[in-house]
Amino acid sequence: MDGNTITNDNIATANNDAGDAVGVSKPLKWYVAVVSNNTEKVCAERITALGYDTYVPTQKELRRWKNGRRKIIDRIVIHAAVFVRCTEADRRHHIVNLPFVKRFMVDRAAATNKFGFHPVAVVPDREIEKLRFILYNSDAAVTIEPLPLRLGDKVRVVRGKLIGLEGNIIRCEGHDTSDSSNLDIVVQLDILGCARMNISPMDLEKIGG
Known part of the structure; x- marks a missing residue:
């Protein structure tokens, strides 16, 4: 093996030296x-x-x-x-x-x-x-669920064409808000009154505590 041959040991040493020169990873x-x-x-x-x-x-x-x-x-x-x-x-x-x-x-x-x-x-x-x-x-099936939205929560739409829209949930009809399926909700909009829509809880985020 001549002096110009590159081995794995050479590469490892070079990488370690470079890491030391740069500082903390x-x-x-x-x-x-x-x-x-x-x-x-x-x-x-x-x-x-x-x-x-x-x-x-x-x-x-x-x-x-x-x-x-x-x-x-x-x-x-x-x-x-x-x-x-x-x-x-x-x-x-x-x-x-x-x-x-x-x-x-x-x-x-x-x-x-x-x-x-x-x-x-x-x-x-x-x-x-x-x-x-x-x-x-766990012997039982495990599911990961989002924190449920509740009546009165102030929310913001985070996906879709309504992204950025803010309001308060004032009605949830026919479903539990902890359900992952779409909900018929009424969101109170400032000044304009109320808008009713079918939207997934996954597309909403709670604002504030």
């Missing part, structure tokens, strides 16, 4: 990439292939078909979501631009910035580990 955090339904596992595999840690929450479930066939499957627990562990820079400049990533989940419980937007949600490691523990050990 950037922190890795868990973010939630929003993807299309039924593509969670495929999207996670594609992101993993790029060198990132991913996690799709699943739970073992016995599926029974009408013909009597039975099979243990991995049921997706949080639809349209892929947890990705990366740096903030990678999230902003690389992963968000992947064609199959629609956006990143925001933290609706946090205060908005001066432009009225919530910050991107960062999931603590301990929450990921707790979720893994629950899904691995």
Whole structure:
């Protein structure tokens, strides 16, 4: 082997030296990439292939078909979501631009910035580990549900053509507001009176406490 041959040891040493020269490495955090339904596992595999840690929450479930066939499957627990562990820079400049990533989940419980937007949600490691523990050990089926909206809540539409619309929920007819299906609601608009519409709770965010 001559002096010009590049080995894996050479590369590793060079990378370590470069890291030392630059300084402290950037922190890795868990973010939630929003993807299309039924593509969670495929999207996670594609992101993993790029060198990132991913996690799709699943739970073992016995599926029974009408013909009597039975099979243990991995049921997706949080639809349209892929947890990705990366740096903030990678999230902003690389992963968000992947064609199959629609956006990143925001933290609706946090205060908005001066432009009225919530910050991107960062999931603590301990929450990921707790979720893994629950899904691995629970004998009962686990579902993840959004916090329910209640009568009188001030809300903002966060998706669709009505995005940005604000008002108060003053009526919910025929459904429980904790249901994930569409609700017939009446939203009180300032000055203009009331507007009635059929809208999903997933398209609304609660404003304030």
